[in-house]
Structures are given as C-alpha cells and as structure tokens.
Amino acid sequence: MTYEYLKNLKNRHIALKLLNSDNFAFIVSFIYFVFNTKRHITVPQNVIEEYLEDFLNDLNRTYGEIFPKSAGEYLNDFTGSGYLKKYYDNSGEVLYEVTPYTQNALEFIENLEKSEFVGSRTKFNIIFELLEELAFETNLSDEERIGSLERQKKEIDKKIEKIRRKEYLKFDSSRIKEHYMQIVEQSRKLLYDFSQIEYNFRELNKEAAEQILSAHHDKERLLGSIFDVEEKIRESDQGKSFFAFWQILTDAGKNEQLSRLIENLYENSAIVEFDRDKALKDLKYDLLNNARKISKVTTRLIEQLRRFLDDTVWIEHKKILELCKSVQKQALEVRKAPPKTKAFLRIDGVKAEIDTVFEKKLCSIKTESAFVHALQEKPEEVDLTDFYHIFYVDEEELKRRIASFLQTKPQVSLQEITVKFPVEKGVSELVSYLSLAKKSPDHIVSEEHVTLEIGDEAGERKRVKLPKVIYTRERDA
Structure with missing residues (x-):
C-alpha cells in the first residue's frame, strides 16, 4: 500500500467515493433499508421509486427541504455513480440491485460497529482447523494421514466415555455467544460476497465475448468458443467454489439439516436472550435466493453468447444474399445492354477449370430388370383408435x-x-x-x-x- 496507490484508490474506487459523498448518510441509509432491512435482492423500478419517495418525505419533514430532487432523479444519480445497477429482465421490466462496490461500503460500515466482545478463541480454533485440514489434504503421506485419523478416533472415543460418565461439560453461555457471533459474522460476509461472485462471473463472460468479437472464425469455431466460455466459468476457481456450494445447498438432506439446525438454534435460551431479532432465522432462504440468482445469471450469460453467435451467422448469411442480389442485378443489366466484347466481368480469385474430351467416360449401357410376376401384398390395416385416446x-x-x-x-x-x-x-x-x-x-x-x-x-x-x-x-x- 504505497502513497500513490492509496491516493488513486480514493479517487477511483466507487466504495470510497460513496463513503466520501456529501449525501453519504442519505444514500447508505436508503440502500440499507431496501436491500438489508426489506431483504430485497432485486427491486422493480416502481417499487424502489415508491420506497424512495416515502424515504425522502420522511427526511424532508424531519430536517427541512434538504433533498429537492425527485425520486427518479436520485435513482439516476445512484446508478450513474455506480452505487446501484439498473437493467432490464427478459420481460422488459426495469430492475435495480446493489453493486459489489456498495456492498463493500456496507460491510465496512457494519465492521465499524463496536462488538460486545471479540471471540478470539473461536476464531483461532477455526484458523487451526483450516491449517490442519490443509496439511492433511496436501502435505501428509498416507501413513501420516491414517495416524492423524486414528488420533481423532481416540479423541472421539474419550469424549464418548466422558459423556457416559457424565463428565463431559457442555458450552457455557460465553462459549455459546462466541460461536453464535462467529456464525452470524460468517453468514453476513457470505451474503455480501454473492454480489462480488456475480460480478466475477460477468467479468469472465465479458472477457470471453471480447475474444470472440476480436476473432474472425467460422461458425464451427465460434460455437467451440461458446463451449470454452462455459467451461472456463465452471472450471475457474470462483466457478468451482460456487457450484460446489450450490450443489451442497440444493442437496435435500443438507437443506433439511440446515433448517433443523437453525430451528434448534433458537431453542437455546442463551442465544434467544442474546439475539432477540433472530438474525439467522431467514438464512436458508437468503442463501437460496442469492445463489439461485447467480445460477440464473450464469445461464443467461451463456445464452447471450449463443444469441451473439446466431446474430453473427445471420450477418454472414445477409452478406451472401446481398452478393447474390448484386450478381443478379448485373446479369439483368448485361441482358438489357449486351457487351461488345466477350469479357465483360472480372471476378477476383476465380479461374476456369478446363475439362478435355478425353476425360469423359465412354457410354455405359444400362440394364433394366424385368419382373414376371407382380408383387402381391395386402394393405396393412392400422388401428388409429389409440391415437385419439391421449391421456x-x-x-x-x-x-x-x-x-x-x-x-x-x-x-x-x-x-x-x-x-x-x-x-x-x-x-x-x-x-x-x-x-x-x-x-x-x-x-x-x-x-x-x-x-x-x-x-x-x-x-x-x-x-x-x-x-x-x-x-x-x-x-x-
């Protein structure tokens, strides 16, 4: 982080521009209200304009007429600055959603809030477990991995014996709060990450489209490029991670288990006392809705490339038709005014192929088969009644x-x-x-x-x- 880098970052990064904006409090509070409090992922134009009109009326009544523009004008400002994204869906309806840069700003602001306490023990345990898992899956030999699993097995057996002897103590309220806070924090970060994941997929698709546009390939090679793009998205680090997560999330067993775990979570009196708003009660639905949107966006991006391929082929066909019409037009002109010389048209890159008479084959006599008896075949009767009894x-x-x-x-x-x-x-x-x-x-x-x-x-x-x-x-x- 050099001085020059940070200076340029402040001037060009949209998240920092939002934080430095004169209307920072107005913009952030409104976007947080719509997309966090109201839990919208995408919002139709008429809905978000209605939200903003009510929001502006409340602010102007409380603080005076400090926001003179209309809701539509402010929305145009938000999209023009990169705080919101505006686009059309398949039916032509205008939709709005938060950009990754605004998500970064919201996450930064939430991280500024003072925590009751920091769960350093739980965070260190997570780091330690990740280090152990990474070493187990990459560095250890088969014998070392078996030894590690045997040690884990012994530890589990010891816990089982302690539980049977009533010696195994459960978490106290401090450990429960620490674990719960970590779950909430990771869940919040995951939900914020979805916007960045979608942006990364769009960038991969954009790069692929630019490669196709800059190359002049035939239809077969263009089609191969489309499949390469789809494979590139799925096989990228981002693609592998997301689609593995999506497969787990849509697994019926895992989904049912997630619902059960969240329900059991709020049966614990310590958690209910600590979080009366039940921050995780809609976690499964939020994950499903956000992940489903990214899955649909990925499919739509591939479809856009396929449509581009169709348009490219159509343009090629159009050029061929125009060339044919040009030849027909010249033929009509020649018929009306025959040229005085034999050579009246030159075509680049074409030469006449001359066949000599000796290359032609000699006449071959065709033999015809004579049938003595006519074929006797009864016409097959087909029962079509079943055709009319469609279930x-x-x-x-x-x-x-x-x-x-x-x-x-x-x-x-x-x-x-x-x-x-x-x-x-x-x-x-x-x-x-x-x-x-x-x-x-x-x-x-x-x-x-x-x-x-x-x-x-x-x-x-x-x-x-x-x-x-x-x-x-x-x-x-």
Missing part, C-alpha cells in the same frame, strides 16, 4: 401431492414425491412436474441430474434421467 395429466392433483409434503417440511425433492406417488403416466407426468417447478420462483430446478423410475399406461417401467427438482414451501410475506 390427461391433472396438474392440480400434482400440486396437491407437492403441498401434502410441504405441510410438514420446508422442501421436498421430486424423487421423494415419486416414492410415495409413483409416476404412472409416463414422461408426460414428469414434464408436468417440471412445468410446475418452472412456474414458481420458490421451486428449484438444479443443474445436477438424477435418475427416476417411471411407468406408463401400458404398464412398462423405464428409467429417465432429468434435472434434480426441489419444491420449496412458499415464503411468508
């Missing part, structure tokens, strides 16, 4: 099946549903289940694939591979 899949019945599971648990996978309610109407029934998942933002269609056994009306059993589907209970407003 009907009742989506309302499928909804009732899903709802019956979600009454007792926060989420359920399609695999669990088909165990209790086997698929008897073939692929059409599976397509209906997938359609229901796509219609609701509360449900998840993962990129992970699973295999299900299904039946059809003929009684045949088949195995079908399809994306993993998780139905989630609708979150209370």
Whole structure:
C-alpha cells in the first residue's frame, strides 16, 4: 500500500467515493433499508421509486427541504455513480440491485460497529482447523494421514466415555455467544460476497465475448468458443467454489439439516436472550435466493453468447444474399445492354477449370430388370383408435401431492414425491412436474441430474434421467 496507490484508490474506487459523498448518510441509509432491512435482492423500478419517495418525505419533514430532487432523479444519480445497477429482465421490466462496490461500503460500515466482545478463541480454533485440514489434504503421506485419523478416533472415543460418565461439560453461555457471533459474522460476509461472485462471473463472460468479437472464425469455431466460455466459468476457481456450494445447498438432506439446525438454534435460551431479532432465522432462504440468482445469471450469460453467435451467422448469411442480389442485378443489366466484347466481368480469385474430351467416360449401357410376376401384398390395416385416446395429466392433483409434503417440511425433492406417488403416466407426468417447478420462483430446478423410475399406461417401467427438482414451501410475506 504505497502513497500513490492509496491516493488513486480514493479517487477511483466507487466504495470510497460513496463513503466520501456529501449525501453519504442519505444514500447508505436508503440502500440499507431496501436491500438489508426489506431483504430485497432485486427491486422493480416502481417499487424502489415508491420506497424512495416515502424515504425522502420522511427526511424532508424531519430536517427541512434538504433533498429537492425527485425520486427518479436520485435513482439516476445512484446508478450513474455506480452505487446501484439498473437493467432490464427478459420481460422488459426495469430492475435495480446493489453493486459489489456498495456492498463493500456496507460491510465496512457494519465492521465499524463496536462488538460486545471479540471471540478470539473461536476464531483461532477455526484458523487451526483450516491449517490442519490443509496439511492433511496436501502435505501428509498416507501413513501420516491414517495416524492423524486414528488420533481423532481416540479423541472421539474419550469424549464418548466422558459423556457416559457424565463428565463431559457442555458450552457455557460465553462459549455459546462466541460461536453464535462467529456464525452470524460468517453468514453476513457470505451474503455480501454473492454480489462480488456475480460480478466475477460477468467479468469472465465479458472477457470471453471480447475474444470472440476480436476473432474472425467460422461458425464451427465460434460455437467451440461458446463451449470454452462455459467451461472456463465452471472450471475457474470462483466457478468451482460456487457450484460446489450450490450443489451442497440444493442437496435435500443438507437443506433439511440446515433448517433443523437453525430451528434448534433458537431453542437455546442463551442465544434467544442474546439475539432477540433472530438474525439467522431467514438464512436458508437468503442463501437460496442469492445463489439461485447467480445460477440464473450464469445461464443467461451463456445464452447471450449463443444469441451473439446466431446474430453473427445471420450477418454472414445477409452478406451472401446481398452478393447474390448484386450478381443478379448485373446479369439483368448485361441482358438489357449486351457487351461488345466477350469479357465483360472480372471476378477476383476465380479461374476456369478446363475439362478435355478425353476425360469423359465412354457410354455405359444400362440394364433394366424385368419382373414376371407382380408383387402381391395386402394393405396393412392400422388401428388409429389409440391415437385419439391421449391421456390427461391433472396438474392440480400434482400440486396437491407437492403441498401434502410441504405441510410438514420446508422442501421436498421430486424423487421423494415419486416414492410415495409413483409416476404412472409416463414422461408426460414428469414434464408436468417440471412445468410446475418452472412456474414458481420458490421451486428449484438444479443443474445436477438424477435418475427416476417411471411407468406408463401400458404398464412398462423405464428409467429417465432429468434435472434434480426441489419444491420449496412458499415464503411468508
């Protein structure tokens, strides 16, 4: 951190510009209210304008007319300065979301708040465990790793014996608070990181698009570039980490365990007394919503590149058509006014190929087959009645099946549903289940694939591979 670096950083980094802004308190308090207090990830334009109008009215009533602009003008200022991002979704609706730079500023401000105490013991234990895990997975030989596991096994056996003898003491209130504070801090940092993760994916996609634009490849090589981009995003350090996290988060067992752990957390009187607002009660939903958004953004970025490929090919086809029309136009002009010389048009890069008469093959006599007897074949009668008896899949019945599971648990996978309610109407029934998942933002269609056994009306059993589907209970407003 040199003097020059810090001086330039202050002038160009958006987070520091926000902290130095004259309207710092107004901007940060409003953004925190919308995206933290109200827990929005993206906000439609009409909603955020309504929030800002009410916010401005409250401030102007309290402190005088200190903010004279309209809500729309201030929103334009926020997006122009890089504090908020404004974009259009697939339906053409204008949406707003926080930029990574604003997230950095919010996190910095939250870290300035004075803590009741610092959990140095828990933080050191985390560091020590990470060091041990790193050494175990990278530096130790097989014999050393086995020895380490044997020592852990002995320690676990000792704890079991202490519990049986009633000697194993549980955490006191200080240790409970220390662990809880660490969980809250890491959860908050993880939620702030999502904006940066999305930004990193967009940068990878942007670099790939620039490479494609600067290169003049044929369609096949362009298509290969698209696949390389997708592979690059997934195989990058950021991609590996995020998609591994996403796979764990959408695992039905892990998800159910996370819900149970959070519920049990607030059954502890020490934690309830320490955190009456229950800061982690919506943690699972916040993680799912933020991660789902990044997953959709990644898919959308790849689709944008594919559309760019289609546009590129269309432009090439257009050039060919224009060239053909140009040739036709010249042909019409030549027909109306025949040239006086034999050579009337020159084409660059083309030469005539001359075939001599000796290169032609001699005449070959064709032999025709003569049939003595006519083919006698009875016309096959096809029963088309089954074609008109197409079965009907009742989506309302499928909804009732899903709802019956979600009454007792926060989420359920399609695999669990088909165990209790086997698929008897073939692929059409599976397509209906997938359609229901796509219609609701509360449900998840993962990129992970699973295999299900299904039946059809003929009684045949088949195995079908399809994306993993998780139905989630609708979150209370």
